[in-house]
Amino acid sequence: MKVLLVDDDFPNLELYRLAFTMYGHSVSTAESGSRAVEIFDAERPDVVIVDLILGDMVGTEVIDRMRQIGEATFYLLSEAEPVVLDGAARRSGVKGFRRIGVPVGDVVRHVSGAKSAAAS
Numbered sequence: 001m002k003v004l005l006v007d008d009d010f011p012n013l014e015l016y017r018l019a020f021t022m023y024g025h026s027v028s029t030a031e032s033g034s035r036a037v038e039i040f041d042a043e044r045p046d047v048v049i050v051d052l053i054l055g056d057m058v059g060t061e062v063i064d065r066m067r068q069i070g071e072a073t074f075y076l077l078s079e080a081e082p083v084v085l086d087g088a089a090r091r092s093g094v095k096g097f098r099r100i101g102v103p104v105g106d107v108v109r110h111v112s113g114a115k116s117a118a119a120s
Contacts, residue, residue, distance in 0.1 A: 001025045001026070001046045001047060001112070002025070002026045002027075002028070002043065002044070002045040002046050002047070003020050003025045003026065003027045003028070003045055003046070003047045003048075003049065003111070004027075004028045004029070004030065004036065004039055004040060004043070004045040004047070004048045004049070004072075005017055005020070005027060005028070005029045005030070005048075005049050006029075006030045006031075006032075006033065006036040006048065006049065006050040006051060006054065006059070006062060007029075007031065007050075007051040007054075007077070008031050008032060008051065008053075008054045008055045009051070010031065012051070012099065013029050013031065015104055016049065016077075016104060016107070016108075017029055019104045019105065019107075019108045020108055020111075023108050023109075023112055025112070028043055028045065031055075032054060032055055032056045032057075033050075033054045033056050033057035033058075033059070033061065033062040033065075034056055034057070036048070036050065036062055036066075037062065037065045037066060037069070040066045040069060040070070040072070041069050041070075044070055044072075045072055046072060046073065047072060047073045047074075047075070047111055048063070048066060048072050048073070048074050048075070049074075049075045049076075049077050049097075049107075049111070050062050050063060050074065050075070050076055050077065051076075051077050051078060052076050052077070052078035052080055052084075052085060052088055052096075053078065053080070058088075059076050059077075059078070059088070060076070060088050060091065060092045063076075063092050063094065064092070073111075073114065074092070074094045075094055075095050075096070075097060075107075075111065076088060076089050076092065076094055076095070076096040076097070077096070077097050077099055077107070078096065078097075078098065078099060079098070079099045079100050080098075082098060085098060095110075097110075
């Protein structure tokens, strides 16, 4: 599965990149929303996980721009308060994960399982 990770916090980006790679996924990364849209257009990943707050735009805006280009399964990831993350995820029609309190492995297993089930 091709995964695109989008986060302006490099340590978080690297942590998730390593976790998804260890599960056998092909992973691309972007540290800004604008770069993420470029990569999405060029690589057409199956799954995109976007931080809610990026330096150049909000994660929901990144998702909206990518949806204009093509299809993927989108997720939001954030340290925001649950009500903020849940509201943004609901408005975008995606699942949100709290970076704090949700182990990285749980996120990877959920995304991997969800995509596998959708492919069946």
